Structures are given as C-alpha cells and as structure tokens.
Amino acid sequence: MAKEKESESKSERILNAAEELFARHGYDGVTMRQIASRAEVDVALANYHFGKKEELFHAVFNRRAEILSATRRKVLMESQKQAGKGKQSLEQIIEAFLLPLKIAQESQEPGWRNYMALLAYVLTSPVWNEVLMPTVFDKRVEEFIDALKSALPDAREEDIHWCYHYVSGALALTLAQTGRIDRLTGGQCKSTDFDTAYNLMIPFVAAGFREVCKPKKKRK
Amino acid sequence: MAKEKESESKSERILNAAEELFARHGYDGVTMRQIASRAEVDVALANYHFGKKEELFHAVFNRRAEILSATRRKVLMESQKQAGKGKQSLEQIIEAFLLPLKIAQESQEPGWRNYMALLAYVLTSPVWNEVLMPTVFDKRVEEFIDALKSALPDAREEDIHWCYHYVSGALALTLAQTGRIDRLTGGQCKSTDFDTAYNLMIPFVAAGFREVCKPKKKRK
DNA sequence: GTCTATACCGTGATAGAC
DNA sequence: GTCTATCACGGTATAGAC
Numbered sequence: 001m002a003k004e005k006e007s008e009s010k011s012e013r014i015l016n017a018a019e020e021l022f023a024r025h026g027y028d029g030v031t032m033r034q035i036a037s038r039a040e041v042d043v044a045l046a047n048y049h050f051g052k053k054e055e056l057f058h059a060v061f062n063r064r065a066e067i068l069s070a071t072r073r074k075v076l077m078e079s080q081k082q083a084g085k086g087k088q089s090l091e092q093i094i095e096a097f098l099l100p101l102k103i104a105q106e107s108q109e110p111g112w113r114n115y116m117a118l119l120a121y122v123l124t125s126p127v128w129n130e131v132l133m134p135t136v137f138d139k140r141v142e143e144f145i146d147a148l149k150s151a152l153p154d155a156r157e158e159d160i161h162w163c164y165h166y167v168s169g170a171l172a173l174t175l176a177q178t179g180r181i182d183r184l185t186g187g188q189c190k191s192t193d194f195d196t197a198y199n200l201m202i203p204f205v206a207a208g209f210r211e212v213c214k215p216k217k218k219r220k
Numbered sequence: 221m222a223k224e225k226e227s228e229s230k231s232e233r234i235l236n237a238a239e240e241l242f243a244r245h246g247y248d249g250v251t252m253r254q255i256a257s258r259a260e261v262d263v264a265l266a267n268y269h270f271g272k273k274e275e276l277f278h279a280v281f282n283r284r285a286e287i288l289s290a291t292r293r294k295v296l297m298e299s300q301k302q303a304g305k306g307k308q309s310l311e312q313i314i315e316a317f318l319l320p321l322k323i324a325q326e327s328q329e330p331g332w333r334n335y336m337a338l339l340a341y342v343l344t345s346p347v348w349n350e351v352l353m354p355t356v357f358d359k360r361v362e363e364f365i366d367a368l369k370s371a372l373p374d375a376r377e378e379d380i381h382w383c384y385h386y387v388s389g390a391l392a393l394t395l396a397q398t399g400r401i402d403r404l405t406g407g408q409c410k411s412t413d414f415d416t417a418y419n420l421m422i423p424f425v426a427a428g429f430r431e432v433c434k435p436k437k438k439r440k
Numbered sequence: 441g442t443c444t445a446t447a448c449c450g451t452g453a454t455a456g457a458c
Numbered sequence: 459g460t461c462t463a464t465c466a467c468g469g470t471a472t473a474g475a476c
Binding site: 024025026027028029117120121123124125126127129130133134138141142145157158159161162163164165166167168169170171172173174176177178179180181183184185188189196197200201203204205206207208209210211212 | 244245246248249344345346350353362365377378381382383385389390392393396398399403405409416420421424427428430432
C-alpha cells in the first residue's frame with residue numbers, strides 16, 4: 001500500500017514492523033522472517049542491528065516507553081505546579097496520568113497506535129509484565145500513587161492500589177483496541193475512539209476512587 | 221510434584237495441561253509437545269482427541285465458557301426475580317455479573333484459576349477476542365447491559381457501553397493475575413486475592429456508572 | 441560499518457503405520 | 459490408542475559484498 005519506506009532508515013523500518021506485528025500477535029506469534037519481510041529487509045538484518053529476537057522485543061518496547069514516561073513525568077509535575085498550594089483534584093491527577101497517551105495517539109503516527117496495543121499486551125501478560133514494566137513504567141506509577149494519596153489523605157493505601165489496578169485494567173483494554181465494543185454496539189462505539197474513551201474514563205474512575213476511598217466506619 | 225493424574229482421563233489431562241500453558245504463554249507460546257509432556261501422554265494423543273492445535277485451543281476455551289455462561293445467566297435471573305418489581309440496584313446487577321467468577325475461583329480447583337487467566341488473554345487479544353467471545357460470552361453481556369439500562373433509565377446507551385468496557389478491562393486485568401499489584405505494593409496486595417478484588421470492584425464501578433450515566437445538561 | 445545470501449540445525453505439527 | 463517419520467519452518471551464525 002504505502003510506499004514511503006524511503007524516508008525511514010532500515011533499522012527504523014525493522015522496529016516499526018516488529019512493533020506492529022508484536023502488538024497484534026504477541027511475542028511468540030511473530031517470526032523474525034515476518035518482521036523482515038514486512039520491513040522489506042533481509043532476514044539477517046534485524047539480528048545484525050538488535051541481536052536476538054528477545055532483544056529486538058525489548059528495543060521495540062523501550063523505544064517509546066522512554067518517551068511516554070518522560071512526558072508523563074512532565075505532565076504530572078506541571079499539573080501539580082499549576083494546582084499551587086491548593087490540592088490537585090482527583091480529576092486533574094487522573095487526567096495528567098492519561099494525557100500523555102492521548103497526546104501520543106493524537107500525533108496521528110500509526111506507530112503510536114500500534115505501541116498502545118503492545119503496551120496492553122505487556123500489561124496483561126503474566127510473563128512480560130514482570131520483565132518489562134519495572135524498568136520504566138513502574139517508577140511513574142509510584143509518583144501517580146503519591147499524588148493520589150495527597151488527594152485522598154484518609155484512604156487506606158491498599159484501597160488506592162486496588163483502585164489504581166482497576167484504572168490500569170480499564171486503560172489496558174482501551175489500548176488493546178480489540179474491537180469488542182464495536183461489535184457489542186453494532187458500530188455505535190469504536191475501539192479506536194480514544195478521545196471518548198479517555199473523556200469518560202476520567203469521571204468514571206474518579207467517582208470510583210471517591211467511593212472506595214471514602215472514610216469508612218469498619219472493615220474487618 | 222502432584223501425582224494423582226490417575227483420577228483423570230487422558231483427555232482431561234490434556235485439556236488441563238493445555239489450559240495451564242495457554243493461560244500463561246498464550247496460543248503461540250505453547251507447543252503440542254509441551255502440552256503432551258505436561259499431561260504425560262504421547263504427543264499424538266492430543267491430535268487424536270481434539271484435532272489440530274487451534275481446535276484444542278477452542279475446546280479448552282469452550283469447556284468452561286459454557287459452565288460460566290450458564291451460571292451467569294442463572295445468577296442474573298435469580299437476582300432479578302429477588303428484586304421483584306422493585307428495581308435492581310446497580311450493585312446487585314454488578315455483583316450478579318461477577319459472582320460466577322467468584323464462585324468458580326472459590327471452588328479451589330486450580331483449573332479454574334488457570335481458566336481465568338486464559339479468559340483474560342482472550343479478552344485482551346485483538347485476534348482471539350473476535351474469534352472466541354461472540355459464540356458464548358457476548359450473549360450474556362447483552363442481558364447484563366439490558367439490566368443496566370433498566371437501572372439507569374436516563375443514561376445514553378453509549379455511556380453504558382463505555383462503562384461496561386471499563387468494567388471488562390478492570391476484570392480482565394484482575395483475571396490475568398500478572399503479579400503487578402504485588403510488586404507495586406511490596407506484597408501488601410495480592411493478584412491472587414480475588415475476594416478483595418471483587419469486593420472493591422463492585423462499589424468502584426457502581427460509582428463510576430452513576431457518575432458517567434447521570435442526567436446531563438449538554439454534550440455536543 | 442551496513443547489508444545480503446545462504447546454510448545449519450533444532451523443533452514443530454501432523455499423517456500414517458502399527 | 460501409540461510410535462515414528464516426514465517435512466516445513468524457526469532462530470541464528472557465517473561469509474563475504476558494497
């Protein structure tokens with residue numbers, strides 16, 4: 001279809017092809033030969049640039065992880081600064097957490113959209129989550145949790161973490177773009193409509209946090 | 221380790237072994253030989269009983285899908301009957317949706333726990349979601365959505381569907397048992413603690429539904 | 441240094457003989 | 459039901475071209 005492979009270096013083409021295929025089929029569902037073929041390069045070239053298959057997977061994942069993580073940090077800090085000494089609202093904190101993904105998606109670069117699905121794959125995989133999430137993303141999560149603690153000073157720490165877990169799940173399924181919501185609504189809602197997904201997710205999870213983390217009488 | 225393979229037929233052993241391996245490594249991450257070896261049967265026997273690899277995967281998925289779906293239907297109808305002509309509360313509807321998973325998990329049969337992770341894998345996979353969800357689970361979802369519509373008569377249908385999408389995501393990540401919450405909390409919260417996960421999920425998502433689906437002034 | 445052609449050797453799914 | 463042979467395909471190393 002598109003023919004402007006000329007503008008990218010071969011090693012970028014490999015990363016992009018791998019990103020797209022890994023996102024859709026997972027690590028084991030893709031062969032080095034498929035990647036090379038989609039990137040229109042020789043089979044051995046991916047090996048030459050990135051080492052073995054697993055290292056290529058790491059390279060694909062980390063390339064945009066760094067960017068996303070840096071943006072996340074910046075947005076969260078700016079949001080804190082902007083709130084000044086008044087407390088940040090829950091909505092502001094959650095929005096700061098989601099905004100970098102929205103920005104990335106709006107860049108219109110299809111690679112980012114593929115990366116979203118890859119991130120969903122890693123988030124939900126028992127195997128890869130452990131390998132890839134700690135190095136980059138987990139650090140930003142700690143900061144996010146800290147911000148939530150300030151906004152919900154009476155909450156139990158476990159409750160905040162469970163709520164974060166639900167956010168993370170809702171987000172992961174959104175990133176995965178499985179097409180299920182399209183099917184269930186006969187096309188009325190679209191998996192690719194990140195804008196609506198994020199706009200509704202913010203009030204949804206903010207209300208959830210408030211309910212679960214409100215001061216309680218008792219819990220055994 | 222365990223040696224009581226005698227009590228199960230060979231074909232059950234194959235299904236159980238496949239379930240466990242597919243749940244952890246996905247469809248492509250598992251070979252027929254690994255399955256046979258774990259089930260302690262000959263390589264060709266899985267083929268003999270279930271046909272090719274993809275058909276075995278379908279068999280594994282559908283075995284418990286039928287059970288879960290039937291329970292879900294029963295629980296939802298009983299909950300509706302019990303509410304009588306008074307409307308069901310949101311919490312009751314959500315609880316009815318989640319209860320079958322809780323029951324399954326509490327059966328202590330490890331197969332169910334593996335199946336949960338497999339379900340999470342299928343839910344979040346762009347490829348398998350489309351193939352496997354429509355036949356069994358999607359029908360129950362329609363009933364669930366209908367119940368939600370009755371409880372939220374003023375809501376826009378799209379909003380209900382997006383909220384269901386968030387529930388589905390939170391649920392999927394819970395079922396996946398990735399161990400991430402354990403890591404982030406230093407072991408304070410546990411991925412395997414379904415009881416807490418469900419108990420907090422109900423108020424969390426109920427509040428989210430109420431917030432997103434409350435009557436609004438405007439939306440373009 | 442970047443890249444290609446090719447060869448190696450293990451492993452996989454599966455069919456057919458037993 | 460089981461054992462085994464087949465044959466394609468996978469990851470990767472190597473040799474050398476540009």
